[in-house]
Amino acid sequence: MVLGDSGVGKTCLLVRFRDDTFLGGNYISTVGVDFRNKIISVDDSKVKLQIWDTAGQERFRSVTHAYYRDAHALLLLYDVTNKVSFDNIRAWLSEIRDYAHEQVVIMLIGNKADCSSNDRMVKRDEGEQLAKEYSVTFLETSAKSGLNVEIAFMSVARELLFKKTGIEKKGSFNVQEYVKEQTKTNCPACSTT
Numbered sequence: 001m002v003l004g005d006s007g008v009g010k011t012c013l014l015v016r017f018r019d020d021t022f023l024g025g026n027y028i029s030t031v032g033v034d035f036r037n038k039i040i041s042v043d044d045s046k047v048k049l050q051i052w053d054t055a056g057q058e059r060f061r062s063v064t065h066a067y068y069r070d071a072h073a074l075l076l077l078y079d080v081t082n083k084v085s086f087d088n089i090r091a092w093l094s095e096i097r098d099y100a101h102e103q104v105v106i107m108l109i110g111n112k113a114d115c116s117s118n119d120r121m122v123k124r125d126e127g128e129q130l131a132k133e134y135s136v137t138f139l140e141t142s143a144k145s146g147l148n149v150e151i152a153f154m155s156v157a158r159e160l161l162f163k164k165t166g167i168e169k170k171g172s173f174n175v176q177e178y179v180k181e182q183t184k185t186n187c188p189a190c191s192t193t
């Protein structure tokens with residue numbers, strides 16, 4: 001499930017992952033919830049991801065809360081050009097604690113990382129620190145350029161698959177190490193530290 005304030009880029013991130021395109025132009029706010037499926041390969045397994053897109057607007061909150069319980073993973077987005085969306089992350093995490101399953105996988109994502117340094121209002125360090133504080137994985141992405149979008153979804157899929165089948169198979173899987181490794185390979189300048 002993809003969560004975060006209205007306008008942070010949840011729908012665009014999902015569309016970039018599923019269709020490899022960017023929904024620029026007219027911005028249409030999501031109403032309630034919507035979902036898209038994508039079948040991906042993780043090692044030897046085929047995994048069907050059912051990704052739920054949610055409305056960021058406050059007025060839909062009671063609708064979206066009803067879906068938290070069934071989510072295996074949550075991608076929690078803020079917009080690096082919008083400080084308020086970052087400041088609201090603590091409130092989102094508190095809602096997650098109230099409504100989601102205790103074992104849910106959480107990834108914190110700073111989207112719109114393609115922005116110019118003048119437009120950037122949240123430093124990568126700040127995102128990293130917050131993620132560390134809550135012991136969740138962190139990535140900066142851009143639905144516009146595609147930066148780290150595949151890695152975000154693939155690493156969550158790997159973690160879920162490992163949780164389901166991996167304990168007896170592979171020993172251990174550290175999602176934070178995996179993300180670090182993947183971002184290093186793709187773009188050394190964008191890797192997490």
Ligand SMILES: Nc1nc2c(ncn2[C@@H]2O[C@H](COP(=O)(O)OP(=O)(O)OP(=O)(O)O)[C@@H](O)[C@H]2O)c(=O)[nH]1
Nearest residue numbers: 006007008009010011012029030056112142143144
């Ligand atoms: N520059 C830039 N703009 C983006 C990016 N992702 C989304 N946008 C723009 O941000 C606006 C909002 O994007 P959406 O994906 O609709 O936002 P949302 O979080 O789904 O919004 P709600 O449905 O209202 O909750 C649109 O105008 C997008 O074109 C990005 O990575 N970079």
